[in-house]
């Protein structure tokens with residue numbers, strides 16, 4: 001039987017600026033779940049990409065004196081590089097200027113038009129250029145400013161095509177109520193429920209005020225509203241209108257990962273568009289919170305953006321990925337700082353995990369010539385360690401099932417602590433002094449190595465390169481990426497007789 005499929009997406013990022021911690025945050029989170037699900041035997045499709053049309057990008061290009069496509073071609077290379085630096089294993093990268101996207105998006109819109117779900121109307125509204133959003137007067141701050149970016153809004157009046165969003169109000173409510181998992185976390189679900197309860201207005205889906213967009217197939221004077229264009233990436237990338245078999249294999253997505261600022265687009269407009277096209281809705285949308293530096297949302301306009309590259313240079317890619325997944329509860333806002341990153345690094349990585357690895361490997365090297373020993377009779381301490389390991393998979397699986405990255409890591413770190421205390425309590429250094437305790441020494445060292453093997457596997461989705469190094473030290477020939485869980489977590493799978501190699505510390509302490 002074919003492996004079950006698992007389709008996970010990130011938002012597609014605007015190419016008005018280069019990747020920052022915010023875009024890296026969602027992308028790392030999606031990568032962790034993609035790697036984990038692959039390890040669980042799923043046929044994963046992990047999509048990310050760039051949003052290249054619309055006013056915001058046109059403006060950035062014009063400011064740089066470039067043609068928008070030329071500009072996008074340049075900026076997108078920074079995304080490719082950043083995702084490579086962060087060891088992101090996306091299966092595809094969609095750009096909304098890709099031919100495949102243009103075609104798919106146009107046929108989708110034509111479908112809605114043919115079904116009578118679009119009509120021509122006049123729109124007059126308060127528009128924020130930066131956010132590509134029309135606002136109601138009641139939503140503005142300081143009388144005329146955009147509530148998101150605090151820039152001045154302008155009155156825009158133009159002929160637009162409208163999507164009959166209002167007609168989907170009841171069906172949307174029904175769907176959200178019948179599928180409690182559809183919008184997560186719960187606070188976002190409630191936010192959307194009360195938003196829909198206030199009544200939905202039809203949604204403008206085209207523009208005549210700009211040309212940098214996809215022409216509407218039924219009226220070429222209009223280009224698609226950038227958000228409609230962008231949302232369609234989730235289906236055009238996997239073959240909508242082009243490769244129906246591939247499309248049917250992966251759609252609907254299991255997860256759309258997004259930031260909380262783009263909730264309405266994903267939980268109101270997008271599902272209604274899909275309903276209009278009579279297509280299944282994504283299974284779940286998760287809106288994470290914002291990363292804050294010194295209490296403020298990080299954004300380019302505030303000038304408090306730190307680049308992922310700076311942090312990777314200082315802490316390494318593994319610690320980078322670990323920190324964001326461990327420090328902030330996914331779904332909530334969270335403060336990030338150099339100080340807390342250094343503290344986490346030294347405590348969790350250098351002390352807890354790094355020391356465990358280096359002392360176990362050093363003892364195996366010293367006491368049994370680096371050869372994985374055959375264990376003897378099991379004692380109480382061993383059973384305890386083994387039992388803790390036994391519960392690990394189901395805990396991680398349950399926590400990652402609701403994108404509880406920090407919780408999953410804390411369960412893993414409880415096991416790391418358990419393994420450290422196993423070493424302390426079983427005192428191999430004393431056992432090594434007595435030849436009569438040789439069997440006990442072998443058993444203890446074997447269990448320590450087995451614990452490291454299990455840790456390497458479960459930590460790998462979070463810290464792939466460090467775990468690959470640890471794996472190499474353990475001398476296991478089959479690659480770590482090929483391990484299939486839970487089978488590979490069967491206690492006692494560490495191959496006896498293999499050669500363990502000492503290496504440099506995985507996480508040398510950072511002093512500052």
Ligand code: MSP
Pocket residue numbers: 010011012013014021022023025026051230231232233258259260261262289290291292297298299
């Ligand atoms: N292009 C749209 C998304 C279209 S998806 C069909 C867009 N792009 S964006 O580049 O502006 O933002 C992409 C994502 O980055 C959003 O989910 C947003 O929440 C996230 N972040 C931007 N700044 C952020 C933080 N400071 N912290 C966490 N994530 C934030 O919106």
